Amino acid sequence: MSAVLPATWLRGTPVCFLRGTLKRVIAIYPGSFDPLTNGHLDLIQRGAKIFDELVVAILRNSEKNALFTVDERLEMLRAGTGQWSNVRVESFEGLLVDYARIRGASAVLRGIRVVSDYEYELQMAWMNRKLDPTLETIFMMPAGAYSYLSSRIVREIASLGGSLAGLVPASVDVQLRARLGVAPPLAPK
Ligand code: PNS
Numbered sequence: 001m002s003a004v005l006p007a008t009w010l011r012g013t014p015v016c017f018l019r020g021t022l023k024r025v026i027a028i029y030p031g032s033f034d035p036l037t038n039g040h041l042d043l044i045q046r047g048a049k050i051f052d053e054l055v056v057a058i059l060r061n062s063e064k065n066a067l068f069t070v071d072e073r074l075e076m077l078r079a080g081t082g083q084w085s086n087v088r089v090e091s092f093e094g095l096l097v098d099y100a101r102i103r104g105a106s107a108v109l110r111g112i113r114v115v116s117d118y119e120y121e122l123q124m125a126w127m128n129r130k131l132d133p134t135l136e137t138i139f140m141m142p143a144g145a146y147s148y149l150s151s152r153i154v155r156e157i158a159s160l161g162g163s164l165a166g167l168v169p170a171s172v173d174v175q176l177r178a179r180l181g182v183a184p185p186l187a188p189k
Pocket of ligand 1: 033127
């Protein structure tokens with residue numbers, strides 16, 4: 001049974017329509033993305049469905065210890081997310097809450113794969129809330145197939161010559177092996 005709600009009108013337009021156009025939710029999906037994995041892409045796809053705009057933001061602070069430069073990671077992410085028109089890829093420096101304020105974002109998207117992620121994520125979310133109580137952290141789960149996947153484990157498998165088929169985009173696989181100087185794994189006989 002559907003209820004018919006009385007419309008409130010303002011200058012010839014139902015107020016519900018005005019609200020719909022006014023409330024644009026911009027979310028930031030921050031991370032290191034060193035390198036981009038299919039787990040990240042899965043989360044980006046889910047985020048792009050529920051937010052009006054999703055800004056994927058690479059942290060610049062930790063560039064020194066990274067395998068790929070920020071520019072290389074920007075390129076990886078732009079190549080991987082081109083099909084979603086409401087997804088933008090940028091880098092940022094300093095505090096996430098400051099960057100979110102500059103971008104007009106009201107939410108931070110983070111992925112939780114397994115229970116062990118929760119403690120670290122909760123600590124960050126609480127700290128971000130302390131720094132800016134208006135910024136909400138939204139947790140989403142990637143597909144179960146990516147629940148064990150992380151950039152760290154991807155770097156390790158690549159460095160030891162293991163297969164990353166289905167875990168990272170093919171172009172990232174090629175870049176990883178080139179950077180680590182490792183030959184692609186032999187096809188199973
Ligand atoms: O992919 P990562 O490395 O888990 O992402 C961590 C990231 C970038 C989200 C986090 O380190 C961050 O937001 N750094 C920015 C500095 C900041 O605001 N720190 C306070 C949050 S607790």
